[in-house]
Amino acid sequence: MDSLPGRPVPPTSDLATSLLCVRSLSKRFGGLLATDSLDLDVWPGELHALIGPNGAGKTTALAQIAGELAPTAGAIHFGGVEISKTSVPWRVRRGLARTFQITQLLPEFTAEANVAVAVQVHRGHSFRFWADVHRDRTLRQPARACLEQVGLGSRAAALAGELSYGEQRQLELAVALATKPRLLMLDEPLAGLGPAEAGEMIGLLKTLKGRIAILLVEHDMDAVFGLADRITVLTNGRRMAVGSPDEIRSNAEVRTAYLGEE
Amino acid sequence: MFGALRGYGTRTASVVVIGAALLIALPWIAVATGDAALTSLATRMMIYGLAAVSLDLVLGIGGMISFGHAAYFGLGSYVVGILAFHASSGDPLFGGLPGTNLVIIAWPAAVIVSAAVALVLGALCLRTEGVSFIMITLAFAQVLYFFFVSLTIYGGDDGLLLHGRNVIAGYDLRNPILFYYVCFGLLAAFVVICRRLVDSPFGQIIQGARQNERRMAAIGVSTYRYKLVCFTIGGAAAGLAGALMANYARFVSPDLMHWTESGQLMVMVILGGVGTLFGPVLGAALIVGLEATLTSLTEHWKFVLGPILILAVLFTRGGLFGLLTGQTRAPNK
Numbered sequence: 393m394d395s396l397p398g399r400p401v402p403p404t405s406d407l408a409t410s411l412l413c414v415r416s417l418s419k420r421f422g423g424l425l426a427t428d429s430l431d432l433d434v435w436p437g438e439l440h441a442l443i444g445p446n447g448a449g450k451t452t453a454l455a456q457i458a459g460e461l462a463p464t465a466g467a468i469h470f471g472g473v474e475i476s477k478t479s480v481p482w483r484v485r486r487g488l489a490r491t492f493q494i495t496q497l498l499p500e501f502t503a504e505a506n507v508a509v510a511v512q513v514h515r516g517h518s519f520r521f522w523a524d525v526h527r528d529r530t531l532r533q534p535a536r537a538c539l540e541q542v543g544l545g546s547r548a549a550a551l552a553g554e555l556s557y558g559e560q561r562q563l564e565l566a567v568a569l570a571t572k573p574r575l576l577m578l579d580e581p582l583a584g585l586g587p588a589e590a591g592e593m594i595g596l597l598k599t600l601k602g603r604i605a606i607l608l609v610e611h612d613m614d615a616v617f618g619l620a621d622r623i624t625v626l627t628n629g630r631r632m633a634v635g636s637p638d639e640i641r642s643n644a645e646v647r648t649a650y651l652g653e654e
Numbered sequence: 655m656f657g658a659l660r661g662y663g664t665r666t667a668s669v670v671v672i673g674a675a676l677l678i679a680l681p682w683i684a685v686a687t688g689d690a691a692l693t694s695l696a697t698r699m700m701i702y703g704l705a706a707v708s709l710d711l712v713l714g715i716g717g718m719i720s721f722g723h724a725a726y727f728g729l730g731s732y733v734v735g736i737l738a739f740h741a742s743s744g745d746p747l748f749g750g751l752p753g754t755n756l757v758i759i760a761w762p763a764a765v766i767v768s769a770a771v772a773l774v775l776g777a778l779c780l781r782t783e784g785v786s787f788i789m790i791t792l793a794f795a796q797v798l799y800f801f802f803v804s805l806t807i808y809g810g811d812d813g814l815l816l817h818g819r820n821v822i823a824g825y826d827l828r829n830p831i832l833f834y835y836v837c838f839g840l841l842a843a844f845v846v847i848c849r850r851l852v853d854s855p856f857g858q859i860i861q862g863a864r865q866n867e868r869r870m871a872a873i874g875v876s877t878y879r880y881k882l883v884c885f886t887i888g889g890a891a892a893g894l895a896g897a898l899m900a901n902y903a904r905f906v907s908p909d910l911m912h913w914t915e916s917g918q919l920m921v922m923v924i925l926g927g928v929g930t931l932f933g934p935v936l937g938a939a940l941i942v943g944l945e946a947t948l949t950s951l952t953e954h955w956k957f958v959l960g961p962i963l964i965l966a967v968l969f970t971r972g973g974l975f976g977l978l979t980g981q982t983r984a985p986n987k
Contacts, residue, residue, distance in 0.1 A: 458872075484874035496869040498862050500983065509858050510873040518855040518880065525858055526661070571874055 410469070411436045411575055411605050412457065417466035419452055419629075426452040427463070428629035434575060439597070439606045441616045444626030445650055450609045451493060453626070454579055457607075458490050459483045471574065485514075487574035491564040491581060499553030503544055503563050506552050507535035510570035538566040542596055558589035565596065576600070577607045582615055594619065617641065625650060658849040666979040670932055677838055681831045693830050695946055699939040700837045701898045704844055706922040706934035708891035711848050713920070714929030714983075715857070716884040717864025718780070721788045722795025723919050726772055726889040728911025730764035730896025732802060735814045735906035737763065742817050757822040761897045768893020769886050771798075776885035780878060783867075792913055802908040813907025820901055827901055837898055841935065844891050848931050851887075860884045925966050926973045929983040933975030940974065
């Protein structure tokens with residue numbers, strides 16, 4: 393296993409039991425150590441929250457796990473395979489999906505077409521030049537099912553660019569689900585949503601919980617403590633604590649450093 | 655054939671059907687009115703139309719702003735020109751291959767050479783994006799331009815005269831009406847092919863890449879190879895248009911691949927409607943038509959073209975095609 397010199401190699405049991413196993417992950421931007429020997433484990437089927445104050449390096453960590461940023465050092469194992477040198481599409485095809493803090497959709501496609509492209513890609517290569525995707529029920533039906541699952545069934549024919557912000561976040565989730573992920577990484581899915589929309593999104597995450605492993609980055613502490621099976625607390629790019637919501641809530645260090653209590 | 659109209663409203667479908675009917679009837683209208691030059695002018699419009707549609711596939715559908723598209727147009731015409739040159743001189747090409755005047759050999763050769771060069775240059779250019787992509791496609795096209803300028807055996811700067819047009823199944827394309835319909839058939843076929851491509855799984859990927867590369871990576875696809883295939887298809891069709899142009903003018907010269915020619919193809923696409931596939935044919939017809947009518951009045955005809963282009967960009971959403979049909983872009987529903 394590839395890790396920083398002098399750092400303990402994790403017991404192999406971690407690798408065997410964890411779906412995602414991050415060890416000694418570091419990312420340096422010039423003088424700034426944005427991720428500082430981070431360890432993180434997501435077990436199969438759990439909803440694991442990653443929290444920390446602004447600038448703690450949550451999004452940077454997520455970007456390295458997703459493959460958009462190359463780590464300076466450390467190892468990332470997904471399903472027992474070392475993935476830290478692989479491309480974003482490679483990881484997605486093996487079941488590592490994500491949603492973005494700032495929505496990334498195909499604005500000129502309908503909501504249904506956004507999901508259908510993901511279904512199509514998941515199925516295999518797209519060097520097919522003569523078939524009409526609009527008549528392909530084997531693409532349309534799974535796409536429709538994903539939209540229904542996130543509560544967007546009635547908006548299937550709307551252009552993604554014309555959906556409300558809340559609907560766009562739901563659509564991001566539908567697209568991610570269409571890739572049939574084993575681990576779903578959600579980057580602040582509640583940010584910018586009104587109370588009603590946030591309530592819907594939390595309800596949706598509850599229906600997904602237990603069926604897919606989820607790594608959740610979120611600032612809404614009520615939502616995090618209500619949803620998460622385990623929580624990792626990040627400060628200055630390092631793991632400060634990991635444990636169940638109750639353990640984190642009663643951790644004195646976390647309370648003073650982050651939860652804002654005396 | 656009518657599958658090409660799927661997803662369009664009645665108004666758009668009417669515009670396309672009327673346009674196609676006009677093009678089919680045009681040589682007979684020209685004969686009836688005794689205006690033989692009309693057929694020749696419309697042939698030129700359709701040849702540029704084919705080149706412009708091929709650029710629209712790359713630029714409008716695939717979102718790759720290629721500023722060197724005329725390189726493939728020029729290459730296609732040089733393949734026809736050089737093969738014809740060797741056919742009349744009797745010297746073999748590359749020490750072994752005979753020249754030819756046959757459509758069935760010369761035109762596929764033009765398509766294959768253009769596609770091969772587009773594949774190689776595209777593979778390099780697509781490693782960049784944004785302004786770098788625009789500049790590197792322009793740079794490669796200029797390299798080809800200067801290569802043919804310095805190729806004195808084929809006329810260099812002065813170009814190469816063809817003694818006649820190519821021969822198809824025993825018929826000489828010197829017959830203007832036959833040549834007209836050959837051009838129309840190829841243009842129509844390519845537009846239909848492009849419309850099918852847009853709706854295909856392949857088309858979904860390249861349109862997705864145009865809209866949001868990051869999203870495409872996040873659903874698990876590397877778009878590079880798809881964009882490269884799209885770029886190559888565009889180059890191949892531009893090469894075919896070039897082969898037609900060599901026959902039309904019976905003359906090929908490096909000017910066909912000069913960067914101003916690439917710019918003119920872009921103007922046709924923008925004026926006609928980016929990403930509409932039918933629109934660039936209108937754009938090409940307008941530019942070629944303006945050039946023909948205005949150059950007889952003044953040599954500064956581009957002085958008139960400029961304001962027209964500015965008005966079109968400012969006041970039409972989706973160019974001429976958008977103006978006529980109220981439709982921007984090819985539908986994706």
